[in-house]
Amino acid sequence: MVDVSGPAIVNIPLLETKLYLPKWRPGMVSRPRLLEHIQKGRKLALVSAPAGFGKTTLLAEWVAAEPTRPVAWVSLDQSDNDPTVFWIYLITALQNIQPSLGERSLSLLQSPQPHPIESVLMTLLNELTAVETDIALVLDDYHAIEAQSIHDGIGFMLSHLPPQMHLMIASRTDPPLSLARLRSHGDLTELRVNDLRFTPDEAAAFLNQVMGLEISAVEVSALEQRTEGWIAGLQLAALSLQGREDIADFVAAFSGDDRYIVDYLLEEVLQQQPNRIRHFLLQTAILERLSGSLCNAVTDQTDGQEMLETLERGNLFIIPLDNKRQWYRYHHLFADVLQAHALMEWPERMPSLHGQASEWYERNGLCSDAIRHALAAQDFERAAGLIEQVWPTMRRRQQEPTVLSWIKAIPDAILRNRPVLSVAYALVLLNGGQLDAVESRLQDAERWLGEGGTIAASDKSPASSATERIVVDEKQFRALPATIANTRAYWSQSIGDVANTVTYAQQALDLLPADEEYERGATAALLGLAYWSSGKLEAAYRSFAEGLDTFKQMGGTQTTVGGTLLLANMGIVRGRFRQTIRLCEQALEIATQQSEAVLSGAAELYLTLSELRYEQGDLEAASQLLLRGEELRQQISLPVSEYLWGVMWARLETAQGDLEAALHQLCEAEQLYYNTPIPNVCPVAALKAQTWVKQGRLAEALSWVREQGLSVEDELSYLREYEHITLARILICQYKFEVQSPSSKRPCLEERIQQSIDLLVRLLEAAEADERTRSTIEVLVVQALAYEAQGDFAGAIAPLERALTLAEPEGYVRIFAEAGPPIVRLLREAMTCSITPAYTQRLLTALETWGQKPKESSALPLSPSPQLLIEPLSQRELDVLRLLNTELSGPEIARELIVALSTVRTHTKRIYSKLNVTNRRAAVKRAIELELL
8 A cells, every 4th residue: 555654745644535435415416317327337437517517426426326336536636746646646546446456556656766657557557457347436626637747647548448447537627638539439428517507306406405495496497597507506596595585586686607606696605604604714715625623723713623514514515525524625616716705805814824724734744735835825935944854755756746846936046045955956857857957956056065065164054044055954965965966967867978977976976975875876876877878887787786785775676676687788788698697587586476566577587588598599498588578578568668579579580580570570669769777789770770781681771871870980989889880790791792793893892891890990999998798799700700701711710719719608699690601601610720619519500590480380381372462471471370270369379489479460460461351260261262271
């Protein structure tokens, strides 16, 4: 369940009031015609109408109509625009249905390392799929939500909603969702103003039975017509009529639009209340939720609970928010008008009322509400102090959007005198992608530091003057130099400045106290990623491992597994395959023994192990590991790093000789790529270019070179190393192609191949300087290929021998195997020279099948009958077609062929297209007719 302790989680201490199911009592007006409409059970039921049309009451009756119905309810307000808070509320509401529901997704949401919301939601949706009964989720007052990211998340949910799950939204306005699409697909139930208006019969039942009036059918009809069935208008009219003797005159005079009715009737209602109740209403109108103690604090009285119960008994637009009748709220329409009257009558008192509310919330540990009321009171100094107190917790719980909204409300003149808050402002701006505004905020903080960025001796205690610094949390101020350095490191990373990321992160580590474990761990990990981006892999590994050790000591399996994955990726690029395999296997053992919250990490560990076995040439193990990870990934609907799975399947397709399928996988993976903190050292576009080279499509490969602006004279960097190695491969291929042309000019060709060799020399020097073993081996192999292309076998053997010597301890295969037939000739030459004979023979054995298409299945005719097709089926498409003629499902066909499910789907679409059919049965029938089966 959600951790409801601590002052920093917005509104979570009042969680019960947010998730409370409003009670519909049998004495209220029943609306079966509308309940039947809601009951249609579509994906989304939208109840959209202005205030006062009974949206919440209707949904409450729908819930009450079937008490055993599993329903989760969330009442929303403006404070719920923080995405983290919103999704915590939503998932926690679902846990009221089933306590274990949403555990994995909630764990992802609250992880110290943020996960994309799509990952959280897909995990949640998968958990919902496992629920066997129909369930409903009600989002009440959805119009309060303005954050587009939340709307996007709800839209994503609706697109993937399991059939037993139904979403219900009550809102004053239509939510920015794809309503037209839902409507066209029959997935939307709608109730609007015309549906919600009281009919004459419903108006009569409401006025005479619920409100206790005894008025004639003619008078009921007149009120119903004047209010046009508007429920709030009828309720206000009924309150005004209570105790009157001139009912007929009142009804006759009653007219006007909604706004007029509200103003007129509210005046009538307020005038009929005793001064004691009237003053209570106006004083407490500022509160979103009301309790006896809170009302006492605001009104300076002691009868708050008694007054709330009196208002409830009098149907005076007050709604209970919990079963114990401890928390209430006013009807939104009523609250709006009360606030307007309070502002009109007591403008000078409003700040003090907000101030008293803020103080009560602070005393009761509800700092978020305390901050909100302090801002409303325009007590910005107080608000700033409160924000500074809760900032560390808000940051760790990823509630930066809320903090940003608070800080933006505080005048700059106040912020500039608060160094801790200035740095907090910089960090929340950075988190929100507003990079340009970060520097000025850091400078605001730095001006309060002494020479060299240290704490000035004269500033040991908080200052009280407006011209001096103001600090609430002295510990945060003492850590300011380290915090500023850390912020600059994150900023540098965000703008791609690797050098400054390293400089500032190292500075932060030097300055951070030993007991700041979280900050030290995060900074060490960031430093590791920066070293990785700069190609200093050994330093990267050490620094990231140090940060990971810190997080391990703090506990948390998910963080440990996630960190191990990054460490393993570093291990692969370092070329330490055996050590990395042990690391992954240990982490996998931990992950599989824990809760399902770490299954995402387990799936990616299988992916990493698959890549490691692929590098060592064990294609069968690599395929099985990838399939195991794929099964787990689909089980938990994991979209994180999806492009990496496509890349790995493409590599295996390449190793099995299906270059077209590999290219298709790479194209899909390229569309799925997005920036992450992990350096993209092997771009998908470069892998595509290398595939084109294998296919002999030199023109496409050269076009890629031009698009990337690559040149043999480029300044080298680790992040572009793989692209430059690919460039060298393309130039060698171009040389071999052109040297066979009689019209080619030999001097120009020799100059081109020499440029390639010179580029490889520079790449080798850079890789060796930073001890990048895998890069060194790969460059040496390409050097050997360059000399082989010239027919210089003696020149090729020297770099090949070095590559073999470096590669043998870790069992490299892929780097050699992907070089194709030219490397076979060189390896045979190495055998005659007794260079690593056992290892060289192993490589030669691996190359016998690497890149070769699988042998045709005995179930297929060796020479199929003429297909009578404009475009014949490929061998792999025939394999898929044969399995389509079985009972195997799509995933089972993928496992049989050891390919990705997406690959099977792609082949199936091509089969349908070539056979001119639209489904599996028709494809099999057509194939039999053509004697393909």
